[in-house]
Amino acid sequence: MKTGSRRMVKGVALIAIICLAAFGMFGCGQGEEKVVEKEVIKEVVKEVPKALEPLKLAVAGAHTGDLASYGIPSVRAAEILVEHVNATQGGVGGRKVILVTEDDACKPEMATNAATKLVGEDVDLVVGHICSGATKAALGIYKDSGIIAISPSATNPDLTQSGDYPNFFRTIASDDAQARLEVDFALDVLGLTKIAVLHDKGDYGKGLAEFAKKFLEESGKAEVVLYEGITPGGMDYSAVVQKINRSGAQAVIFGGYHPEASKIVMQMRKKDMDTIFISDDGVKDDTFIKVAGDYAEGVYATGPKDTSKNPLAVEADKLHKEKYGEDYGAFYLNAYSAVLALFNAVDKSGSTDYEAVSNALRNEYVATPLGIIKFDDRGDAIGVGFSVYQVQNGKYVELEG
Incomplete structure (x- = not known):
């Protein structure tokens, strides 16, 4: 049953x-x-x-391709916690946990295939997907099958705010909050008055850019001198870089992921443009720094608040280093928290039933590396937010305030 x-x-x-x-x-x-x-x-x-059958926990996301650095940490978080509960508690709710993974490479068409396959494998719960577009493509399939999905990284506001996906939860704040933080930082901290807004035309990047443009225009403090979408996967963004230069923009706010951001930043700096670059959690990843190299220095990006000193985060970090011999990557703590929240909901409700797990997620607090959290009626984690980071000496550093 x-x-x-x-x-x-x-x-x-x-x-x-x-x-x-x-x-x-x-x-x-x-x-x-x-x-x-x-x-x-x-x-x-x-x-x-x-x-008495095993509880099947699925992890779906980008496990290959350019954005694998976002998805692999979620798999690792689940592996660590599944091994732990099976070894110390005999599983969750008296059921041994089996981990099932599916790769979608952050592509919507692959996400629908992955979701269909997971439903066919009779999984109980899903951690994922990673990218907003892929998540949106998969959620209807899970909803029709009565399966809860909880993402560590899908930030598109409509995923929770539209009401279309009552089976969806996330352990990260939404892009409207992220865009607001970026705009407030650009206006109130950096004192900018001319800003270009770019996006990658995807659900995630375009959604964030639309909010940034809206907040800038409503502020009355700055002019949006360029608003443009770029094509993901391009090798040469010199045309848009030239438009940025001609617009007189003091800064760029970019909605999208690190492969495109690294190329734009590199091409800007090679043309001796000192235009400030501000982006999102899709760029707040060490892979961006590795690709852009010295050109990454000074770039700003928003991302989940640094909770690395939380005792549970310290433990999660230790377990990752012991198992994989390296530091954890993007969204690892968010994924770790997502798995803990699901396990807690199953344990408290004594069930994997959709309604029971949903009610437990919304009403039962759980201690996680992100803090002690539960979820609101829309599925957003209460108490989870963003900070502004800057690349300093080759590393992202959280800025105060």
């Missing part, structure tokens, strides 16, 4: 066992009662083995 109540099954099973034990002596009832109890026993025989 994948979506039923484990506690209910145990209770029915106990009645059946008592009846079976007494059946030889007393028949466990007479006439119609005997027929009814035989039917109950038949149902328990069918249902109890399902209740």
Whole structure:
């Protein structure tokens, strides 16, 4: 019984066992009662083995391709926690946990295939997807099958705010909050008055850019001197770089991911443009610094608040280094927290039933590397937010305030 109540099954099973034990002596009832109890026993025989089946936790996201550095940390977070609960607690809710992974390379068409495959494999819960476009493409498939999905990184506001995906939760704040922070930083901290806004035309990048443009225009403090979409995967962005230069922009706010951001920044700096570059958590990744090299210096990017001193974050970091021999990557703590939240919800509700898990996620607090969290009615994690970071001496450093 994948979506039923484990506690209910145990209770029915106990009645059946008592009846079976007494059946030889007393028949466990007479006439119609005997027929009814035989039917109950038949149902328990069918249902109890399902209740004892392993709990299947899926992790879906970019495990290959340019954006694998965003997806692999989520797989690792799940691997660590699955091994831990199986070894120390015998699983979750009395069920051993099995991990299933599917790669979508952050592409919507691959995400629908991955989601369909996971549904066919009868998974109970999903951590993912990673990119907003891929997440949106998969969510309807999970919703139709009554499966909860919780993302560590999909920030598009509509995923929670539209009400279209009641089965979706996330352990990261949404892009409207991220765009607001970027705009406030550009206006109030840097004192900029002419800003170019770029995006990669995707659900994530374009969504963030639209909010940034809206907030800039509403502020009355700055002019949006260029608003433009670029084509992802391009090798040469000299045309848009030239437009930035001609616009007189003091800064660029870019919505998108690190492959495109690194190329734009490199081409700007090679043309001796000192235009400030401000971006998002899709760029706040060490891969951006590795690719852009010295040209990355001084770039600003928003990303999840630094909670690395949280005791649970310290423990998560230690476990990662012990298992993989290196520092964790982007969204690892968010994914670690997502898995903890799901396990806590199953444990507290005694079920993998959609309604039961949803209610537990919204009403039961859980201690995570991000803090003690639960989720609001829309599925957003309460108390989770963004900070501004800057590349300083080859590393992203969180700025105060």
